[in-house]
Amino acid sequence: MEQALREVLDEAVNRLLAEFPPSETDPADFLAARFDAGLAWVSFPLGCGGLEASHADQAVVEARLAAAGAPVPDPDGANGIGLGMAAPTIAAFGTEEQKQRFLRATFTGDVVWCQLFSEPGAGSDLAAVATRAVRDGDSWVVNGQKVWTSGAHNADFAILVARTDPDVPKHAGLTYFLCDMRVQGVDVRPLRQITGEAEFNEVFLTDVVIPDEDRLGVEGEGWKVANVTLNNERVAIGGHASRREDGQIGVLADRWREAPHLRNAASHDALLRHWVDAEATRLTAERLRQQLAVGQPGPEGATLKLAFATQAQAISGLGVELEAGDGLRFDDWTMRRPAGVSMTGRDTGYRYLRAKGNSIEGGTSEILRNVIAERVLGLPGEHRVDTTVPWKELPR
Numbered sequence: 001m002e003q004a005l006r007e008v009l010d011e012a013v014n015r016l017l018a019e020f021p022p023s024e025t026d027p028a029d030f031l032a033a034r035f036d037a038g039l040a041w042v043s044f045p046l047g048c049g050g051l052e053a054s055h056a057d058q059a060v061v062e063a064r065l066a067a068a069g070a071p072v073p074d075p076d077g078a079n080g081i082g083l084g085m086a087a088p089t090i091a092a093f094g095t096e097e098q099k100q101r102f103l104r105a106t107f108t109g110d111v112v113w114c115q116l117f118s119e120p121g122a123g124s125d126l127a128a129v130a131t132r133a134v135r136d137g138d139s140w141v142v143n144g145q146k147v148w149t150s151g152a153h154n155a156d157f158a159i160l161v162a163r164t165d166p167d168v169p170k171h172a173g174l175t176y177f178l179c180d181m182r183v184q185g186v187d188v189r190p191l192r193q194i195t196g197e198a199e200f201n202e203v204f205l206t207d208v209v210i211p212d213e214d215r216l217g218v219e220g221e222g223w224k225v226a227n228v229t230l231n232n233e234r235v236a237i238g239g240h241a242s243r244r245e246d247g248q249i250g251v252l253a254d255r256w257r258e259a260p261h262l263r264n265a266a267s268h269d270a271l272l273r274h275w276v277d278a279e280a281t282r283l284t285a286e287r288l289r290q291q292l293a294v295g296q297p298g299p300e301g302a303t304l305k306l307a308f309a310t311q312a313q314a315i316s317g318l319g320v321e322l323e324a325g326d327g328l329r330f331d332d333w334t335m336r337r338p339a340g341v342s343m344t345g346r347d348t349g350y351r352y353l354r355a356k357g358n359s360i361e362g363g364t365s366e367i368l369r370n371v372i373a374e375r376v377l378g379l380p381g382e383h384r385v386d387t388t389v390p391w392k393e394l395p396r
Contacts, residue, residue: 012038013061042057074109077342081151083236084233090216093228112151114149115150117229128394133175139209142177145202146205151340158178158179160177165220168391169386170386175215177214179214185206185209186203187205188203197338234301245278253271256271267321281304305362309358316352319348319351327349330350331347
């Protein structure tokens with residue numbers, strides 16, 4: 001069965017490259033054809049950009065297309081939330097109309113996404129969100145405030161969790177929506193971070209109208225839907241390294257090779273320890289992808305994201321130490337609102353500062369340790385007194 005599926009994938013890639021030669025095809029047209037061939041997300045259902053293959057087969061397809069010089073989706077990193085979080089959630093819970101409307105457009109970059117989850121009073125405790133969505137006929141009227149919204153200034157749509165029933169416990173009263181970021185009542189304001197940039201924002205929602213057809217999943221089951229999003233987010237962040245010396249460790253290793261004057265026994269030992277940790281994490285991510293059948297990732301993805309955050313901060317810290325005074329320099333403090341996050345071409349100071357956010361975004365490291373303890377290792381959970389009390393009775 002596995003061999004037969006691999007042959008189907010090989011044939012699909014061969015046909016795509018023959019009919020749409022990358023050197024002769026507009027990138028947008030190639031990506032559209034790739035989606036139609038089921039090679040966008042190969043583990044997705046037929047007709048949704050996939051072939052119902054294994055998650056592990058995605059890397060095989062990516063390698064073959066890269067060798068042929070094929071264009072990649074989201075080259076500037078502006079739609080990571082759409083590709084890694086919105087798309088798999090829509091594939092899992094969306095209606096047929098929603099899948100047809102959003103999946104292809106997301107893969108080609110025609111629809112860019114952001115995530116309206118966290119709030120000033122509901123970050124690590126996401127189930128405590130206070131943004132309200134009130135039913136009004138065939139629509140919902142939404143009011144509230146979201147924060148840490150990466151890419152909201154460039155987004156066309158958002159994945160949104162809002163409270164639809166304050167009379168039940170906090171996890172039970174949430175509903176998940178697909179929110180048009182261009183409608184009246186959506187106010188996006190930049191939040192400048194330690195790097196000087198404002199890649200994320202706070203978003204105010206004032207009487208925003210969302211059609212019920214843009215509700216994702218069953219009313220009141222937003223927590224269930226959101227967990228699929230969060231599990232995919234953690235795998236996307238923590239398991240992004242597809243080859244040896246990818247990411248921060250590659251930048252540091254290249255610098256080590258080109259600058260003999262930075263080398264000494266102590267730093268050599270530190271670099272090798274980080275290299276081994278990064279490679280172990282990459283191989284663990286590959287093993288996790290191979291173990292996943294058709295379906296969604298589980299809580300094990302929290303281990304990847306936790307390891308990624310810890311290692312990125314340690315590796316960027318070693319980079320600063322190696323460069324000494326030069327490592328403290330930062331090229332540009334100008335207030336900018338970039339399309340996405342990219343470490344390419346950035347100096348040591350920027351990488352060190354940006355890595356500080358890795359232990360917060362996509363779930364704080366503290367919360368991820370709880371997830372690993374309770375849902376992966378099966379350890380007793382912390383004592384909680386707010387899981388059976390109606391949300392409206394909780395102190396805030």
